[in-house]
Amino acid sequence: MAATRIYVPRETAAISVGADEVAIAIARHAKESGEKIEIIRNGSWGATWLEPMVEVVVDDKRIAYGNIEPADIPDLFKSGLLTGGKHAKRVGPTDEIPYLINQDRWTFWRCGLIDPLSIDDFTAHQGFTAVSKAFKSGPQPVIDMIKTSGLRGRGGAAFPAGIKWQTVADTDAEQKYITCNADEGDSGTFSDRILMESDPLALIEGMMIAGFAVGASRGYIYLRAEYPLTYSILMRAIVAAREAGWLGNDIQGSGFDFDVDVHLGAGSYVCGEETAMLESLEGKAGVVRYRPPLPAIEGLFGKPTIVNNVITLASVPNIVNLGGEKYAAYGVNRSTGTLAFQLAGNIKRGGLVEKAFGLTLREIIEDWGGGTASGRPIRAVQVGGPLGAYIPEDQLDTPLDYEAFLDIGAMLGHGGIVVFDDTVDMAQQARFAMEFCAIESCGKCTPCRIGSVRGVEIIDRMIADENRDENHELLLELCDTMEHASLCAMGGLTPLPVRSVLKYFAEDFAPSQEPQK
Amino acid sequence: MTTQPYDKQVASDIIAGFNARPEMLVQVLVAFVERFGWITDAAIRQLAAELNLSRADVHGVVSYYHDFRTSPPGKHVVKICEAEACQSMGSRELSKHAQKSLGVAMHESNDDVTLEPVYCLGNCACSPAIMVDGKTFGRVSTNRFDEIVASMDETR
Numbered sequence: 001m002a003a004t005r006i007y008v009p010r011e012t013a014a015i016s017v018g019a020d021e022v023a024i025a026i027a028r029h030a031k032e033s034g035e036k037i038e039i040i041r042n043g044s045w046g047a048t049w050l051e052p053m054v055e056v057v058v059d060d061k062r063i064a065y066g067n068i069e070p071a072d073i074p075d076l077f078k079s080g081l082l083t084g085g086k087h088a089k090r091v092g093p094t095d096e097i098p099y100l101i102n103q104d105r106w107t108f109w110r111c112g113l114i115d116p117l118s119i120d121d122f123t124a125h126q127g128f129t130a131v132s133k134a135f136k137s138g139p140q141p142v143i144d145m146i147k148t149s150g151l152r153g154r155g156g157a158a159f160p161a162g163i164k165w166q167t168v169a170d171t172d173a174e175q176k177y178i179t180c181n182a183d184e185g186d187s188g189t190f191s192d193r194i195l196m197e198s199d200p201l202a203l204i205e206g207m208m209i210a211g212f213a214v215g216a217s218r219g220y221i222y223l224r225a226e227y228p229l230t231y232s233i234l235m236r237a238i239v240a241a242r243e244a245g246w247l248g249n250d251i252q253g254s255g256f257d258f259d260v261d262v263h264l265g266a267g268s269y270v271c272g273e274e275t276a277m278l279e280s281l282e283g284k285a286g287v288v289r290y291r292p293p294l295p296a297i298e299g300l301f302g303k304p305t306i307v308n309n310v311i312t313l314a315s316v317p318n319i320v321n322l323g324g325e326k327y328a329a330y331g332v333n334r335s336t337g338t339l340a341f342q343l344a345g346n347i348k349r350g351g352l353v354e355k356a357f358g359l360t361l362r363e364i365i366e367d368w369g370g371g372t373a374s375g376r377p378i379r380a381v382q383v384g385g386p387l388g389a390y391i392p393e394d395q396l397d398t399p400l401d402y403e404a405f406l407d408i409g410a411m412l413g414h415g416g417i418v419v420f421d422d423t424v425d426m427a428q429q430a431r432f433a434m435e436f437c438a439i440e441s442c443g444k445c446t447p448c449r450i451g452s453v454r455g456v457e458i459i460d461r462m463i464a465d466e467n468r469d470e471n472h473e474l475l476l477e478l479c480d481t482m483e484h485a486s487l488c489a490m491g492g493l494t495p496l497p498v499r500s501v502l503k504y505f506a507e508d509f510a511p512s513q514e515p516q517k
Numbered sequence: 518m519t520t521q522p523y524d525k526q527v528a529s530d531i532i533a534g535f536n537a538r539p540e541m542l543v544q545v546l547v548a549f550v551e552r553f554g555w556i557t558d559a560a561i562r563q564l565a566a567e568l569n570l571s572r573a574d575v576h577g578v579v580s581y582y583h584d585f586r587t588s589p590p591g592k593h594v595v596k597i598c599e600a601e602a603c604q605s606m607g608s609r610e611l612s613k614h615a616q617k618s619l620g621v622a623m624h625e626s627n628d629d630v631t632l633e634p635v636y637c638l639g640n641c642a643c644s645p646a647i648m649v650d651g652k653t654f655g656r657v658s659t660n661r662f663d664e665i666v667a668s669m670d671e672t673r
């Protein structure tokens with residue numbers, strides 16, 4: 001009898017709650033009971049709330065079991081795990097889990113499905129078909145497809161990818177670079193990580209296509225140091241791609257040379273800002289550069305450089321495979337396509353939800369997230385990382401669309417959604433926004449470096465209820481200064497969460513007073 | 518963490534592994550911290566000499582990045598995520614608990630352990646999260662914190 005295949009994720013979140021121990025327990029139990037099994041370490045489907053999620057293949061169908069602990073294994077085997085048997089922790093067939101099947105999986109469709117490190121599994125699921133198609137079509141049609149798709153950068157600033165690519169393609173230089181921003185510093189975000197751990201070759205294929213389109217032969221992935229498992233998976237994927245002739249010189253006889261290196265960050269949030277990232281890639285302190293010149297014209301080592309987020313690049317292969325129009329058909333207004341939303345913090349069903357733009361924040365929090373983990377009412381939702389606004393309950397019906405968020409003084413950013421229940425002290429959250437800016441400022445400009453420290457002091461005085469109105473005014477003025485005189489969005493957007501707290505949650509600043517009605 | 522005392526020859530080999538290119542300085546420093554646990558003055562001198570940089574240049578880079586420690590860490594490094602998603606699930610209380618139960622303040626070390634904040638481990642759907650000796654843990658209640666700490670070193 002053939003061995004029964006069992007999938008156990010090798011992905012940071014799953015492992016952080018015991019997936020490795022579960023894999024070991026399954027292997028040990030099977031050995032002791034003489035069952036023939038094969039354990040495949042896939043990535044994650046992104047239903048993080050079910051992790052560790054174990055899947056058993058029964059008649060070519062994958063049956064999922066959720067929140068498995070090593071202690072469950074003997075009982076699971078007794079219940080007929082290997083034949084998909086009934087058990088309290090049986091979720092059902094993976095392809096019937098509502099959380100997953102109601103998504104629009106354009107970029108993440110192979111995540112969880114395949115063995116991330118198997119070139120065979122990747123190519124059996126359309127891997128490298130897009131880059132092969134690009135080789136045949138030539139560079140400009142690829143750039144045109146990206147323009148047609150309307151794809152905007154997923155790192156936060158939402159700049160159109162096609163325009164950036166065109167600039168680099170049109171700039172003459174002997175050497176150009178593709179740099180992938182995998183610094184993913186925003187709290188509440190992990191989509192880059194899940195993609196890189198679950199389908200690293202998709203990112204590599206996206207970078208190759210970018211390189212081919214603009215005439216660059218070298219790629220760098222700038223990966224944050226907090227992701228050690230991601231690092232080892234990426235390195236193994238790169239080696240596998242090289243061995244299979246999908247990286248290196250004259251790739252698959254196309255005449256195109258391309259290779260990728262991974263560089264690690266060292267715990268600096270600002271190094272996610274693109275010019276600071278370039279400085280760091282050059283071995284220097286991550287101090288933000290003045291612009292112009294744009295990185296697309298003078299970037300890494302002064303050469304034309306694409307800086308794109310992981311998700312931007314990983315969305316490219318399917319755009320090339322299926323066409324820009326197909327991608328543009330998803331979404332609303334100028335927010336075309338899909339975004340990998342990440343449900344985080346105080347949420348019952350946290351995880352990754354790739355959806356077309358346009359549904360509301362409330363829909364995603366309630367329909368996917370199931371409300372708070374604590375069961376208490378939602379008080380505030382921070383969207384878009386530490387530089388994003390805190391959104392009050394009565395604005396949850398805002399559609400998830402870049403421009404609709406700008407209209408309410410918020411931002412979508414990298415798609416992180418962090419939920420807080422009614423026990424949150426919003427004055428502390430405003431204070432943290434300033435404190436974080438003070439900790440992470442690159443130090444180049446005064447409003448950010450000094451302003452943030454002042455901000456903490458002013459908020460402390462407000463919390464202590466000293467000259468409340470005067471300090472409130474002072475804080476607003478400080479926000480103005482930071483917004484207008486900061487070189488980058490670190491200092492420029494820190495006022496966003498602070499202002500949102502002042503506007504919607506001002507009562508938290510003076511707990512000694514009666515709440516104002 | 519399995520680190521070793523600073524060793525000039527080992528350091529030289531690491532630098533040579535990056536072809537002694539000055540633009541690899543950040544990567545070399547990452548490797549130094551991984552191997553030696555921290556960046557010593559001797560390391561800064563050696564890096565300046567072998568990468569053909571000024572000592573001030575190297576020092577500037579070392580002092581910029583949070584991860585490039587310039588004092589020796591304890592045997593174990595415990596990082597508590599203090600960013601927003603973890604705050605929403607009680608990381609402030611967890612940090613307080615950690616300081617009390619480990620007997621060190623945040624940013625401080627004793628021989629046994631170094632305690633540091635970290636701003637997001639990318640594990641925000643399993644908040645609160647911590648990292649112990651380079652391994653990430655999620656859904657860390659105070660009880661689970663104590664278990665993790667107890668198992669990080671059998672000889673504690």
Ligand SMILES: Cc1cc2nc3c(=O)[nH]c(=O)nc-3n(C[C@H](O)[C@H](O)[C@H](O)COP(=O)(O)O)c2cc1C
Pocket residue numbers: 152153154155156157158159181182183184185186269270271272273274275307308309310312313488489490
């Ligand atoms: C303080 C700061 C931090 C940032 N962090 C990241 C990050 O971690 N990842 C990222 O992709 N973009 C980040 N960005 C945005 C980048 O500067 C840049 O816009 C992006 O990498 C471009 O790629 P995209 O167009 O594909 O989004 C950050 C920006 C700022 C100002």
Ligand code: SF4
Pocket residue numbers: 270288440441442443444445446448449486487488489490491492
């Ligand atoms: S705003 Fe802050 S992080 Fe950005 S360049 Fe100025 S000092 Fe550096």
Ligand code: FES
Pocket residue numbers: 483484485486487488489492
């Ligand atoms: S001038 Fe740079 S943020 Fe406004």
Ligand code: FES
Pocket residue numbers: 186187188189598599600601602603604636637638639640641644645646
């Ligand atoms: S905020 Fe703590 S892991 Fe992301």
